[in-house]
Amino acid sequence: MSPAASPGTRPGASPGTGPAPVDPGLRHRLAERGVDARLLLLVPGLVFVLGLFVYPFLYGLGLSFQPARGGGPFADYQRFFSDTFQRDTIGKTLWLAVPAALFNVLASVPVAYRMRGRFRGKRLLTTVLVVPITLGTVLTAEGLLNFLGPAGWLNRALLGLGLVDEPVGLIQNYWGVFFSLVISGFPFAFLLILSYLSGIDPTLERAAATLGAGWWQRFRRVTLPLLVPGLATTFCLTFVLAFSVFPSAYLVGDPTGETRVISIAAYEAAYQANDYPFGSTIAMIMGAVELAVIGVVLLWRSRFYVGTTGGKGA
Amino acid sequence: MTDAAFRELRLDGVGRRFGDTDALVGLDLTIRQGEFIALLGPSGCGKSTALNCLAGLLPLTAGSIWQDDRRIDVLPPERRGFGMVFQNYALFPHLTVRRNIEFGLQMRRLPKADVVRRTAAAVALVHLEEHAGKLPGQLSGGQQQRVAIARAVVLEPSLVLMDEPLSNLDAKLRLEMRTEIRRLHQSLGLTTVYVTHDQEEALSMADRLVVLRAGRVQQIGTAEELHARPRTWHVADFMGFRNLFPASVVEVSAERVVVDAGGLRFAGVPAEPVTVGDWVAVGVRPEDLLVVPDGGAAADGASSAGSAGSAGVLTATVSVVEYQGREFAVEVRTTAGLRLHVRTPARLVPGDGVTLRVEADRLLVFPGGDHLPPATAPLGENTGDGGGAGSGPDVVDVRGRGSALVPQETP
Numbered sequence: 001m002s003p004a005a006s007p008g009t010r011p012g013a014s015p016g017t018g019p020a021p022v023d024p025g026l027r028h029r030l031a032e033r034g035v036d037a038r039l040l041l042l043v044p045g046l047v048f049v050l051g052l053f054v055y056p057f058l059y060g061l062g063l064s065f066q067p068a069r070g071g072g073p074f075a076d077y078q079r080f081f082s083d084t085f086q087r088d089t090i091g092k093t094l095w096l097a098v099p100a101a102l103f104n105v106l107a108s109v110p111v112a113y114r115m116r117g118r119f120r121g122k123r124l125l126t127t128v129l130v131v132p133i134t135l136g137t138v139l140t141a142e143g144l145l146n147f148l149g150p151a152g153w154l155n156r157a158l159l160g161l162g163l164v165d166e167p168v169g170l171i172q173n174y175w176g177v178f179f180s181l182v183i184s185g186f187p188f189a190f191l192l193i194l195s196y197l198s199g200i201d202p203t204l205e206r207a208a209a210t211l212g213a214g215w216w217q218r219f220r221r222v223t224l225p226l227l228v229p230g231l232a233t234t235f236c237l238t239f240v241l242a243f244s245v246f247p248s249a250y251l252v253g254d255p256t257g258e259t260r261v262i263s264i265a266a267y268e269a270a271y272q273a274n275d276y277p278f279g280s281t282i283a284m285i286m287g288a289v290e291l292a293v294i295g296v297v298l299l300w301r302s303r304f305y306v307g308t309t310g311g312k313g314a
Numbered sequence: 315m316t317d318a319a320f321r322e323l324r325l326d327g328v329g330r331r332f333g334d335t336d337a338l339v340g341l342d343l344t345i346r347q348g349e350f351i352a353l354l355g356p357s358g359c360g361k362s363t364a365l366n367c368l369a370g371l372l373p374l375t376a377g378s379i380w381q382d383d384r385r386i387d388v389l390p391p392e393r394r395g396f397g398m399v400f401q402n403y404a405l406f407p408h409l410t411v412r413r414n415i416e417f418g419l420q421m422r423r424l425p426k427a428d429v430v431r432r433t434a435a436a437v438a439l440v441h442l443e444e445h446a447g448k449l450p451g452q453l454s455g456g457q458q459q460r461v462a463i464a465r466a467v468v469l470e471p472s473l474v475l476m477d478e479p480l481s482n483l484d485a486k487l488r489l490e491m492r493t494e495i496r497r498l499h500q501s502l503g504l505t506t507v508y509v510t511h512d513q514e515e516a517l518s519m520a521d522r523l524v525v526l527r528a529g530r531v532q533q534i535g536t537a538e539e540l541h542a543r544p545r546t547w548h549v550a551d552f553m554g555f556r557n558l559f560p561a562s563v564v565e566v567s568a569e570r571v572v573v574d575a576g577g578l579r580f581a582g583v584p585a586e587p588v589t590v591g592d593w594v595a596v597g598v599r600p601e602d603l604l605v606v607p608d609g610g611a612a613a614d615g616a617s618s619a620g621s622a623g624s625a626g627v628l629t630a631t632v633s634v635v636e637y638q639g640r641e642f643a644v645e646v647r648t649t650a651g652l653r654l655h656v657r658t659p660a661r662l663v664p665g666d667g668v669t670l671r672v673e674a675d676r677l678l679v680f681p682g683g684d685h686l687p688p689a690t691a692p693l694g695e696n697t698g699d700g701g702g703a704g705s706g707p708d709v710v711d712v713r714g715r716g717s718a719l720v721p722q723e724t725p
Binding site for chain 2: 201204206207304305
């Protein structure tokens with residue numbers, strides 16, 4: 001903002017020196033503050049953000065204060081929090097998203113740690129681990145139904161082996177959605193953490209080894225502290241992805257019961273009850289909960305060292 | 315730490331392969347307690363590989379390492395108890411200077427009081443008291459270097475390994491740290507293995523030097539030995555023998571050989587026995603080529619004016635002059651096209667004719683082996699360097715062929 005303010009003030013400030021030298025001087029000063037023609041490259045991105053994010057967000061925010069049923073600007077918020085059926089969606093979504101994001105991050109660490117060096121077949125293994133990202137939720141859900149469903153391979157195998165007497169319920173409930181979130185979220189977390197890990201200078205662990213640290217101490221005392229900021233960021237991103245879970249909550253979950261997540265509540269309000277303001281209210285609440293969780297995580301992250309880790313990616 | 319001390323550390327045929335390439339072959343070396351050993355060689359010669367093998371960071375593919383009677387090459391790095399200083403220092407960026415230095419002590423689970431006391435002593439040793447609470451990123455290169463050294467020596471390791479620790483510092487700091495490292499080595503009674511590509515550093519610091527080339531040991535000896543008696547011309551190249559050129563042996567007597575380089579005859583000392591007809595490499599330091607004032611030359615080498623003077627005397631034309639403070643570094647070219655480097659206090663200008671003399675004692679003759687230093691003649695065609703007047707168009711290849719490869723001919 002401050003660079004934008006200076007062109008207004010400069011010409012007025014220096015009329016005494018004559019008009020001629022002002023122009024190149026001004027341009028030079030602006031360029032030093034990063035204001036030059038290259039700034040125009042930001043325009044497409046800016047238009048995109050303003051048009052597709054800021055405007056709809058503000059529109060929705062405004063809408064949420066104009067309840068369709070009247071009763072003051074906060075009526076829809078009161079309505080959400082006074083109705084257990086609606087209010088519980090926050091807990092249900094968190095109960096899905098936080099464990100799923102945690103699992104994705106924690107499971108990625110050992111895999112990425114093992115895979116950070118160079119070895120034969122690394123590319124193939126990485127590809128295999130990353131493929132689920134390309135599948136999309138619906139395909140994943142269909143796979144889960146085929147594999148984990150009551151008549152799926154897993155249950156047939158378990159029944160055939162006599163390990164269980166009746167099919168294990170792994171879909172159309174909490175676990176179905178959880179698996180779906182892991183399948184789509186893990187590759188994402190893995191890729192991010194792999195890049196964070198390869199940004200840590202490998203000589204640091206070698207130095208620790210010469211100082212007498214065994215592998216666990218090397219990881220615990222050197223690599224992990226340097227990785228924490230990356231873990232926090234990765235957690236935030238996978239958490240946000242998981243928190244907005246919608247299709248799989250319907251397809252492999254129990255959308256009227258334990259996986260009635262907050263996005264389902266918003267969808268029902270807006271498109272089944274045609275109460276747009278209430279839908280917006282729920283969306284705003286959803287955003288607030290996400291921000292709160294991210295805020296907590298970043299607060300925790302700020303207690304750790306954040307800076308160069310010496311490696312190529314840093 | 316007396317439990318880790320040793321009388322000698324023996325490397326027995328240590329080798330390391332990477333795929334199909336030998337990075338290090340058959341390194342035999344015995345390091346005595348208290349010694350300062352420098353591994354010297356150009357980049358890619360295997361010196362860092364040797365150090366990493368010693369530290370346990372690279373498994374050996376051949377040979378063994380013995381600490382007195384204990385075989386240690388099978389131990390992981392954390393159980394060898396060696397301190398290591400890395401080229402990029404490898405300080406833990408998230409720990410303060412003090413915590414970096416404490417790290418090794420904590421890994422040994424020493425009592426808290428001991429950790430505090432020894433850390434404080436190490437911090438004081440490298441004069442970083444004021445910076446003990448800072449993160450490595452807030453320190454200058456030289457300070458980081460000192461932290462790395464303090465971190466390695468605080469454990470009083472039986473052996474300190476240093477991998478080109480000064481290569482990232484500027485010239486002045488490098489000189490200071492060189493003295494500092496040598497001082498620590500002596501005052502703490504350390505045993506040090508130091509990797510460098512800088513022969514001056516190695517000569518000034520080390521008790522013994524190991525010169526490596528292409529993964530193989532060229533020579534092991536004290537600084538004086540290597541400086542005065544390099545065994546191969548590759549070692550000589552590292553020891554300041556800037557004038558290295560091929561020649562053939564024409565005469566062998568008790569302690570002298572006479573060689574012929576494109577018509578020029580020199581008497582010299584053989585580094586290894588040679589026989590008449592051998593292709594050899596001839597090495598002379600620039601400071602051992604003496605510039606004879608032009609007047610005196612006539613009396614000295616009167617019988618043979620021109621380039622084919624009596625043994626040890628030659629005439630040449632100055633082609634490049636570099637000012638180097640007290641002296642000038644001068645490049646001259648003989649009529650046969652041989653380029654030589656000379657140091658002289660005399661103020662010469664390109665185009666001057668000079669007469670040079672070299673004492674037979676100062677001219678070393680090395681057996682050729684597979685490779686000889688490249689003949690300098692083909693470069694003689696480049697007349698753009700100011701001394702063009704002296705060199706004729708019929709520049710003679712000193713060895714009569716362009717290739718540096720010489721067939722093994724034993725008459």
